[in-house]
Amino acid sequence: MLITPTDLLPLLDDPRTVLLDVRWRLDVPDGRPAYRAAHLPGAVYVDLDHELAGEPGGTRGRHPLPAPAALQAAARRWGVRQDSVVVAYDDLGGMSAARAWWLLRDAGLRDVRVLDGGLGAWLREGLPVEEGDAAPEPGDVRLEPGHLPVLDADAAAGFRGTLLDARAGERYRGEVEPVDPRAGHIPGAVSAPTAGNLDAEGRFLTPEALRERFAALGIDLARPVAAYCGSGVTASHEVLALAVAGIDAALYPGSWSAWSNDPDRPVATGATP
Secondary structure: EEOHHHHHHHHOOOEEEEEOOOOOOOOOOHHHHHHHOOOOOOOEEEEHHHHOOOOOOOHOOOOOOOHHHHHHHHHHHOOOOOOOEEEEEOOOOOOOOHHHHHHHHHHHOOEEEEEHHHHHHHOOOOOOOOOOOOOOOOOOOOOOOOOOOOOOOOHOOOOOOOOEEEEHHHHHHHOOOOOOOOOOOOOOOOOOHHHEEOOOOOOOOOOOHEEEEEHHHOOOOOOEEEEEOOOOOHHHHHHHHHHHHOOOEOOOOHHHHHHOOOOOOEEEOOOOO
């Protein structure tokens, strides 16, 4: 699921390797200028808002899952084939790259990884970068979403397991809400900010450290686990961290952006579930 820069470097000569630059953040959603200034050799830019999400709005949330045909068309534009080794990266500790990882794994692609530490780790190793836009040969991949577990709002409301809220603690507690209509969290959810999955250099903690983290949050492996965030992007990172720890988890794609837009859904505030 993860790959280091030194392990990725020799794969650049393999024609099966497809690199996805998924630079995006809430305050700078368009990562193209940064991509064109410097990206991994051969990497293609992926537009998270338009290629890794469907049309936003209301109870669909800010980043609903893309239509299967649209995702397949985008993946073919990126050059993805059935036997591709896909590596996604960003400059945000994998927070946006994990969305590509989740979507492609859910769509049945077998070998999809996230570059651990992202662009920063690559640059710290002194490895090469390119400028401009990549123009890969179109791929022919066939994607069929539905391979990973998901929740809708009703399933999240009645979830009988541990539901993790991957947003920052102040948003979980309802102290601030910079984007969505209401502040707070889904009743019963446990605060588990994604930043806690990473070390000081933006790399994932070891599987052992992640297991300790999630155990401290009260995860009972005999019961199901699921994650949500603001709009389903960083929750993919939480699902990835759980997978690194050996824990299968479902994703609530609509997340808080969908939940908070439904006036009939209850909201909890404060530091406890």
